[in-house]
Amino acid sequence: MADITPVLERADANLPESLERLFDLLRMKSISTDPAYKTECRKAAEWLARELQALGFDAAVRDTPGHPMVVGHHPGERPDAPHLLFYGHYDVQPVDPLELWEAPPFEPGFQEVEPGRKVITGRGTSDDKGQLMTFVEALRAYKETKGALPCRITILFEGEEESGSPSLKPFLEANADELKADYALICDTGMWDRETPAISAGLRGLVGEEIIVRAADRDLHSGLYGGAAANPIHILADILAGLHDETGRVTLEGFYEGVEETPAEVKATWENLESAAEKLLGEVGLSVPSGERGRSVLELTWARPTAEVNGIVGGYTGDGFKTVIAAQASAKVSFRLVGSQDPVKIRESFRAHVRAGIPADCSVEFHPHGASPAIHLAYDSALLNTAKAALSQEWPKPAVVIGMGGSIPIVGDFQSMLGMESLLVGFALADDRIHSPNEKYELASFHKGIRSWIRILDALAA
Template sequence: MSDINPVLAYVDTHIDEALGRLLDLLRIKSISTDPAFAKDCAACAEWHARDLQSIGFEASARKTPGHPIVVGHDRSAPGYSVLFYGHYDVQPVDPLELWTHDPFEPVVETRSDGTKIIRGRGASDDKGQLMTFVEACRAFKAVHGKLPIPVSVLLEGEEESGGASLPMFLAANAAELKADIGLICDTSMWDPRTPAITTMLRGLCGEEVFITGPDRDLHSGFYGSAAANPNHVLARILADLRDADGRIAIPGFYDGVPELPPVLRRQWEALNFDASAFLGAVGLSIPAGEKGRSALEMVWSRPTCEINGMGGGYQGEGFKTVIPSKASAKISFRLVFDQDPHVVRKAFRAFVKERVPADCTVEFKEHGSGKAIRFDIGAPAFEKTRRALTEEWGAEAAYVGGGGSIPVNHELKSALGMDVILAGFALEDDRIHSPNEKYDLRSFHKGIRSWVRVLDALSR
């Protein structure tokens, strides 16, 4: 297709309709981690299947042991083929009291500078992002009656809860899903004006640990100091995870973690990342973590160990003087380069077991894993995408690292043997996984236009 201007014009004149569809999607409570919302997740999958069918895709919601996976194909055009991945599930909304409105009744707000944002759970992660691609396909079909290249769509319903069903699904459907390259829109811009392609992401290892002491909660006046307190035991173990310099103290944890290559370090330094502003935006000012490391280095190329949740004893209103029978914590490790999540998990469990008193017991629960991944940007598709993004945004698109984990990258690479281009339009202040999540209307609008340009560029 030699002229994409009519397609871009269609996007501009139909943006309100696209926004309406996104708002409808955001009203579906597709929280994958909570079994109470299983029907909502199924409904969300069916919504996507019907939407893809409405623009000519052969699409369906496929059953899995967990939540459904949506698959759609439109391969009527010849040429370079793509598989677009997104996820329709969202994070839980708690603490609910911190939301300014119902998280599943999305609203469009106008800020003091006149710009507009879409507020609601999933607005940025990942419903708003994935719909930028679907809307680009819709625009092509409306204007030209066809897509410029063969397109397949894969929408997962368990990304926010470990993605347990995806590896088996990919293995069983590899021949159907394989394409020349994967496309994912679940990442961020470098800044509000500069688009970015993420070329490396950290892996993930999630663990939950349970310490049990006495066989019931005890009166702290009768048993205090004499009885082991699981809260104390767990607190000591968690405190031991890092040393005084911020390094993670688990033996062998840094195996497979090299120093950052000088060339890459210079590229990142040229981005002029403002660490003070980065922390200041969330009400902090003092860098934590490993001493001697820059903030950008720590969030892109260094592994982490973070305590994501803790519980034990009475936590209701008022005060109750008990020694709890149980205490628990949720811990996540972000992994880099060649770290093996299974090796890290085994080392963590050994570290904990060594510190549990003889008359206490410990149990563990696994919460997903994935290896870090890097992509070779020498493939022509990467440069074509970078140029397309540059043309749309009027600023040179940057190749960047990413601090988050998108396990599907490794799964697509290993199961389907293809690289993935990660180009997203989220912003640092989108508050993903937090109350009052939002997505800039400009990100949504120009994200659609960006995918129009990318699909056209990949057809050449």
């Protein structure tokens, strides 16, 4: 590896100007979901393209049917080093309710939350402008010190992530050859805590399904028909209750095909975090983990599949009381997938489970709501472990490898459409209030995030 001390020192010296540039970007009201801010979104894209051009990138604003993409390319100084694609998004969430903000959302500033600890305030500070600018400023420090970048870099900044990314897949399809790299770097995740950086190795997949159970041809009087007529609410309740056994395991046939046990050494590192993980339940007024018996909170949320009922409707739900047997009842059910679970097979198995519980004179109707597989970077991946070692050099505590209970669609798109593994490294904190009033980003996250990317880039290039 090269001596990166001068690069790190340049990043430190640049910090005041780096913050000024970040504040310039934060002032742009790039709310992608509201057509009233279309001009502001383009303004942010053009600003980013100019910043990349100033760093020697062949960069341009690329139009889409929605908000534009920003694409930039830089050759790097080491032709044998990996080609890296960095992704971030410049659009932000709406600011409503405005009256809950302690300061105007697009007038960024600093707040000292405790002695010696400052945060940057404003919409987009953590999600995702502050995050993406850590990478840009790392490149700046590298370029100003070394005169070149350590490896070939492609940049993709999106402007519709907060509104469902409708233009992203068509753009990837149309520009696959141009955008394909050896690895993707994504800075839209978080740290374990203020002193512990994290790499997200896994994202659970998702299958959504709505079912409607129908019985009689109309709602029935429960006195006249009760005990004789099929009750779709009872039928539905039995079906849903049968999704789990007494140990919390999902009962669907073939459900655990493709689910692997987390390596013991990885679970051991999670056990060291477990006391903090209990806060996940404590913060919402709970204390007893649900799900599979004998699994830790972190394992349940990061590495195990789930079956959850997200909503049930049936019968009379208004004020007062109405003694009816409903003609139909419905439920929305979702499955979070891990490993190599097949979303299609999971859906088929669930439908078979439901049909088995429907009486002969009743019927069921299914409505699918998306299906995507889990994404996982191997725990022994050289990419992951190289980045982990580099991160650990920068922060007070060693980096940890974590999972994520939710999904980031772009990771799956990069894998399925461009054949790239993704490295998810972010510096946000759980209390950054993303999508909410008074969003913030730790000043240390921004400063040490820049330094972290310098270390990661140098390690990957070597």
